[in-house]
Amino acid sequence: MKETKHIAIVGAGLVGSLLSIYLAKRGYRVSVYERRLDMRKHLIEGGRSINLALSNRGIRALEAVGLAEVLRQNAIPMHGRMIHDETGNLNFQPYGKTGQFINSVSRGGLNMVLMTEAEKHGVEFFFEHRCLGVDFAKTELTLQEYEAVKHKSFDLIIGSDGAFSAVRGAMQFTDRFEYHQTYIEHGYKELRIPASDSGDYLLEPNALHIWPRESYMLIALPNPDRTFTCTLFLPFEGPSSFEQLNSKEAIQDFFEKNFADAVPMMPTLQEDFRDNATASLVTIRCYPWVRNKTLLIGDASHGIVPFFGQGMNAGFEDCRVLNELLDKHDDKWKKVLPEFQELRKPDADAIAQLALDNFIEMRDLVADEDFILRKKIEARLHERFPDKWIPLYTMVTFRDDLRYSYALETGRKQKAIMDEVLRRPGIVKNWETINLEEIVNKL
Amino acid sequence: MKETKHIAIVGAGLVGSLLSIYLAKRGYRVSVYERRLDMRKHLIEGGRSINLALSNRGIRALEAVGLAEVLRQNAIPMHGRMIHDETGNLNFQPYGKTGQFINSVSRGGLNMVLMTEAEKHGVEFFFEHRCLGVDFAKTELTLQEYEAVKHKSFDLIIGSDGAFSAVRGAMQFTDRFEYHQTYIEHGYKELRIPASDSGDYLLEPNALHIWPRESYMLIALPNPDRTFTCTLFLPFEGPSSFEQLNSKEAIQDFFEKNFADAVPMMPTLQEDFRDNATASLVTIRCYPWVRNKTLLIGDASHGIVPFFGQGMNAGFEDCRVLNELLDKHDDKWKKVLPEFQELRKPDADAIAQLALDNFIEMRDLVADEDFILRKKIEARLHERFPDKWIPLYTMVTFRDDLRYSYALETGRKQKAIMDEVLRRPGIVKNWETINLEEIVNKL
Numbered sequence: 001m002k003e004t005k006h007i008a009i010v011g012a013g014l015v016g017s018l019l020s021i022y023l024a025k026r027g028y029r030v031s032v033y034e035r036r037l038d039m040r041k042h043l044i045e046g047g048r049s050i051n052l053a054l055s056n057r058g059i060r061a062l063e064a065v066g067l068a069e070v071l072r073q074n075a076i077p078m079h080g081r082m083i084h085d086e087t088g089n090l091n092f093q094p095y096g097k098t099g100q101f102i103n104s105v106s107r108g109g110l111n112m113v114l115m116t117e118a119e120k121h122g123v124e125f126f127f128e129h130r131c132l133g134v135d136f137a138k139t140e141l142t143l144q145e146y147e148a149v150k151h152k153s154f155d156l157i158i159g160s161d162g163a164f165s166a167v168r169g170a171m172q173f174t175d176r177f178e179y180h181q182t183y184i185e186h187g188y189k190e191l192r193i194p195a196s197d198s199g200d201y202l203l204e205p206n207a208l209h210i211w212p213r214e215s216y217m218l219i220a221l222p223n224p225d226r227t228f229t230c231t232l233f234l235p236f237e238g239p240s241s242f243e244q245l246n247s248k249e250a251i252q253d254f255f256e257k258n259f260a261d262a263v264p265m266m267p268t269l270q271e272d273f274r275d276n277a278t279a280s281l282v283t284i285r286c287y288p289w290v291r292n293k294t295l296l297i298g299d300a301s302h303g304i305v306p307f308f309g310q311g312m313n314a315g316f317e318d319c320r321v322l323n324e325l326l327d328k329h330d331d332k333w334k335k336v337l338p339e340f341q342e343l344r345k346p347d348a349d350a351i352a353q354l355a356l357d358n359f360i361e362m363r364d365l366v367a368d369e370d371f372i373l374r375k376k377i378e379a380r381l382h383e384r385f386p387d388k389w390i391p392l393y394t395m396v397t398f399r400d401d402l403r404y405s406y407a408l409e410t411g412r413k414q415k416a417i418m419d420e421v422l423r424r425p426g427i428v429k430n431w432e433t434i435n436l437e438e439i440v441n442k443l
Numbered sequence: 444m445k446e447t448k449h450i451a452i453v454g455a456g457l458v459g460s461l462l463s464i465y466l467a468k469r470g471y472r473v474s475v476y477e478r479r480l481d482m483r484k485h486l487i488e489g490g491r492s493i494n495l496a497l498s499n500r501g502i503r504a505l506e507a508v509g510l511a512e513v514l515r516q517n518a519i520p521m522h523g524r525m526i527h528d529e530t531g532n533l534n535f536q537p538y539g540k541t542g543q544f545i546n547s548v549s550r551g552g553l554n555m556v557l558m559t560e561a562e563k564h565g566v567e568f569f570f571e572h573r574c575l576g577v578d579f580a581k582t583e584l585t586l587q588e589y590e591a592v593k594h595k596s597f598d599l600i601i602g603s604d605g606a607f608s609a610v611r612g613a614m615q616f617t618d619r620f621e622y623h624q625t626y627i628e629h630g631y632k633e634l635r636i637p638a639s640d641s642g643d644y645l646l647e648p649n650a651l652h653i654w655p656r657e658s659y660m661l662i663a664l665p666n667p668d669r670t671f672t673c674t675l676f677l678p679f680e681g682p683s684s685f686e687q688l689n690s691k692e693a694i695q696d697f698f699e700k701n702f703a704d705a706v707p708m709m710p711t712l713q714e715d716f717r718d719n720a721t722a723s724l725v726t727i728r729c730y731p732w733v734r735n736k737t738l739l740i741g742d743a744s745h746g747i748v749p750f751f752g753q754g755m756n757a758g759f760e761d762c763r764v765l766n767e768l769l770d771k772h773d774d775k776w777k778k779v780l781p782e783f784q785e786l787r788k789p790d791a792d793a794i795a796q797l798a799l800d801n802f803i804e805m806r807d808l809v810a811d812e813d814f815i816l817r818k819k820i821e822a823r824l825h826e827r828f829p830d831k832w833i834p835l836y837t838m839v840t841f842r843d844d845l846r847y848s849y850a851l852e853t854g855r856k857q858k859a860i861m862d863e864v865l866r867r868p869g870i871v872k873n874w875e876t877i878n879l880e881e882i883v884n885k886l
Contacts, residue, residue: 177624179624181622236619
């Protein structure tokens, strides 16, 4: 007989919806409270990215509830980065070995599949219910539905309500709660590349397109309807910034100067630029994630920037790890909750850092000679010593058996070794004949 | 004619009350909203330190509104630190030169004087008014008085509502608001040393007493009623911690072992320990401090730990600096607000760091031979070159003409120089004959 019977989940986003399936399958009564309307019945306003990169960690978490295959069918594989330089030249950089790829999926589509699946398992969704507060002693939510405010108590509350979590907001006022929210100087704006007149993709669909321009970048991910969603990442202020793009002419000039090959594919550039919000990019770090019988999960406990494509994957991995701990401790939440936060916090911190680091790589280094040589040598090392030298991108994206904290730590060691290798005289010419074994043994 | 006429101040603590006087004297209509009861009519529950160290920055800010003399009469000068070692030996370390001292003042007493003075200048206080929210576009407060919620708009709102500021809480949900709250591993608990049977001080009154024990410490500050307020700073968890002091025996043993000379002076140790809360110690950093026509000030914008005795002094200095900017810009708040935050933020960050650093000095170094020698050499340097080598403690505490950020930076340079001096062979013996000019010229 389980002590915990009725679980409230706050937030019906990707993580909350997947978690509700996991918990319902374990036999819990699960009620999900969502501030917004049911996106299956209403068109929900934007403000979040339209498509996301689903990779191995996310897929593994979906497999455990039998959903990986369904989603794979609606995903578009991206096998590498397609770099667009200033003159329009293309350079394809594979993400890993043949067969290793990430997947462009629709955020909304995935969310709806998860909610519908959850309902099949008996999960109840309550939309237009805003969490106003949490009583951690009573495990009680204060919920607002239209003008009515009600209090409901549960055996357990889980806050999966995102980077601006109301559950965490309540926790922040409990004693000794460490909390950090920090923004990068860049914002982002979503733009669009439509399908061609004949209904085809205007760019190679099986790649993530990047126009790296050092202090800023444009990227594009494919959608099943043959369009691409582009995202411009640009500082809010400064010489090249959103602040400067304050007229149609300034926008047009900026795009023609920097993304000349993309401009002819963006007929609605001006309208998209005007209509779509410029959004900010936050990193959230906090601790503890547990107060009494209330737990934070996903972005609510570790909001990260999107540059490693790991936000959703990390949140899904949270669900998988939590489920494994429930197996291990026979659903004894008193053991599971502290162990979950202790186990998972270093990994959350690691992916937050990796995501920040990868922005520099994407916007700056991918077009850099030194970086390309480094990647070539690392690919050789991995080919020759597949278990000993695993490139950082591979560890994070394709190796769901390795923890993020391990990936960060190992990646730092690799970087120090490679820094030394790249300082060697003549390396540009003789890199194909260097002693790989000697390098791998430094690790 | 001033554009800004009616100013709301949220929080009638020390900073809010002083600020209200400054603004009323400039001709503004000032309304102060305070969550708690009027402390002049009701006994307010504790949770905050009973006495505080008022030093030059605070005094200067009080002088500008004609209150320094009144307060000096109710203050007890503390000329230095009285160090109590494990065996009960005393060692007095002066804070500065003769005539340089800090002042033990009653938090409540000072607050009441400021409120009463403010009312003389026409400031209106509204007690039992809780700030529920702020509309930054409308410069509007949502205020709760008992069961009634009302909205009131102003020309300007200033949040001086402390480390757990409700005004800042609202600001935190505005875009790109940097916010960090971080706790040290130590908590504190206030205890008491009464007057002697004959009504005298049981310890030297003109000193700040410290029992430094490396990972923790006890301190005592004198009160006008001949008692001392003691504060125990101790980790929450670990081998020597509040967690371990879970029985009368454990408390008694701990005090007898560590503070043997204090125990006979603490007849209510057990009751005080049981009745007084163990409080935590937070540092708050945020930015910006201004949203439209709402400003944060004092602990609301820069909550710091108490180890440099500068929390109140920094908040009072905020008021003085703001007032000077109003003079400079002829009360044009549009110029004053951005300039205030840009000017003051580096100083707030500096005193936050200095306060954290000084905890290590107080609990650990003041009893250290190396530290004492360092202080002796620095005193010589200051004596010989009074304008060139000013000890860090003096810059922070007695030199209200020097910014905190200057003190931090100069203190770091001094530390690097002194580290080298103390590594010199034979320094313990020959310190009185070293070349002071050579040292000062390194700065």
